[in-house]
Amino acid sequence: MSEMERAHIAPVRIGSVDERILTERQERVVNQRRDVLFTVEDLTVSYAGVPALKNVSLDIYKNFITAFIGPSGCGKSTFIRCFNRMNDLIPTAAVQGTVRYHGADLYAKDVDPVEVRKRIGMVFQKPNPFPKSIYDNVAFGPRILHMRGSLDERVERALRHAALWDEVKNRLKASALSLSGGQQQRLCIARCLAVEPDVILMDEPASALDPISTTAIEDLMHDLKQEYAIVIVTHNMQQAARVADMTAFFSVEVDQERDHRTGILVEYDTTPTIFTQPADKRTEGYVTGRFG
Amino acid sequence: MSAHTLDLKNRATGDKIRGRLFYALLLVSVTVGFVLLGTLLVDVFRKGLPFVDGILLTEPPSAVPERAGARPAILGTIYIMGLLLVMAVPIGVGTAIYLEEYANREKWYNRLLELNIQNLAAVPSIVYGILGLAFLVRGLGLGRVTLAGAMILTLLVLPIVIVASREAIRAVPDSIRQGAYALGATQWQTISRQVLPAAIPGIATGSILALARAIGETAPLILVGALTYVAFDPTILGPFTALPIQIYQWIARPQEDFRLLAAAAIIVLLVILLTMNAFAIWLRNRYQRRW
DSSP states (O other): OOHHHHHHHSOOBTTBOOHHHHHHHHHHHHHSOOOEEEEEEEEEEEETTEEEEEEEEEEEETTOEEEEEOSTTSSHHHHHTTTTTGGGGSTTEEEEEEEEETTEETTSTTOOHHHHHHHEEEEOSSOOOOSSBHHHHHHHHHHHTTOOSOHHHHHHHHHHHTTOHHHHTTOTTSBGGGSOHHHHHHHHHHHHHTTOOSEEEEESTTTTSOHHHHHHHHHHHHHHTTTSEEEEEOSOHHHHHHHOSEEEEEEEEEETTTTEEEEEEEEEEEHHHHHHSOSSHHHHHHHTTSOO | OOSSOOOOOOOOOHHHHHHHHHHHHHHHHHHHHHHHHHHHHHHHHHHHGGGOSHHHHHSOOOSSGGGOOOHHHHHHHHHHHHHHHHHHHHHHHHHHHIIIIIOOTTSHHHHHHHHHHHHHTTSOHHHHHHHIIIIIIIISOOOSOHHHHHHHHHHHHHHHHHHHHHHHHHTSOHHHHHHHHHTTOOHHHHIIIIIHHHHHHHHHHHHHHHHHHHHTOOHHHHHHTOOSOOOSOOOTTSOOOOHHHHHHHHHHSSSHHHHHHHHHHHHHHHHHHHHHHHHHHHHHHHHOOOO
16 A cells, blocks of 8 residues: 555644654665755745745655645745746736745746746646637647657647546547646646646645545555656645655745735745744644644 | 614605615616517517518619619628638737737836727717728728628727637636646646636627627718618629618619618518527527536
8 A cells, every 4th residue: 555545544634644654765865866956046926016925945856746835925836837937927926035946046037938938837726618619628738839750749748647547538529628627637636747848736636626636646646756747825724734755845925014915935844844843933823723 | 682673664764765766667677678678679570570581682773663673782791791701810819819818917008008099999889880881991992892891890899709718718717728738738738738728608799799799880881981872792802792782772662662662671681689698698508607
């Protein structure tokens, strides 16, 4: 039985995390080789001049699942969107600091965000399949990127990888909107895998899903991290405890005078450490449910 | 049991009476509209239907009512529709794409553009006619030709096409754009492969309704110089007439028979109009999407 399956039988509860699972994971995470994929240095993101997130520095590793947790408004979604330059789509957003990806500055002047997004995939909070067939949804990426090789094979591989193939193989021409919410989200993951990215960013990928679909997505993440780096934003602490190797806890700093709420990174460590021996009082308060 | 007895009886209170009065008022409005339209239609069909025949559709007008047809007018209307389609739709949709997907609302010239479009929609059609006469017919020296008529009708319906297209484009949820961008699509790929296909039903419906509006326009065409009596088939760069003009001309004739012919031509125009509207409704229902 894999660790994931056991985690589902004995789910981690806030405040009384299952020690055995976390101890095992701690050993593995601490001993696992760490290849730095992203290096974030002193990152500040502002919307219309108001900082939404400030002075964040951390490293993200290959073959790790890294979770960002924290209360609403702590800037974790803003932060994850810095890794594929999705914040560029918001005209008032401004990013300061550096995000290095394989050593290259993603925000250098000559960097094309389109090139960045080809390599760094993203799955959104609400499943957002295109209003096209299941096949066309997955084929969209390879088509626009003019990828070589058989499209049919690529679509099948992506759907198999996203654990959706068996459910849809007989109705690839059906509308993607006819799928259930959980299937739609796995389709979005397949769509993302079809362009063979390096990293998958997931912005609360299971928050709109039922528990069974959530389990399916979490299992999938566990499989995917063998090949990809996964970064996940989640509201759900149990989810972070179940799936993540590393966890970053964000909090909100309120500027009473100007009525600004700014996200800050409080603590970043291995998931077991964050959930059992956090160094910061604020983290402890949050993971034990005393502070929301 | 408590001493208080539950009273759920229906009573006529002031609020309820006001509600019923309002309902009655609405019924009256609806009835007035239907009765007027119905009377008009019945009258037109009763008079005109016997005259809707091969002669009306295939013969040019004539001084003899029995031999008079509306062939040049029908052809003129078809030409104008065709020209309108190739001019108004691309320009209108292009403007809508620009305003929705590219324009930065912070810039003054984009706001000016929007203000202008809103105002253009409210300009009376006769003013467009005067513009057409001064600018197209005389200024550009196009002359009193089909193309000039179509161009002026293009200007007239452009705001309608733009507004309808913008709404259709805006109705495409942002999550679709984000999904495409996140896969490494460029802005143009996102627009051409996701946004536009999803917006096409709305754009098509709006465009057809705009054409339907143009088909009944008379005033600007008269000013641009549509002829009231054309005994030959119109061409794009030649003199022309259109169905509303033909109807107008026949109604103005003293002989009763021409008035009946006018009724017949109105039926033809109505059939074209209703067909277009029905097609628009069908399109809308067929491709309606719920996100």
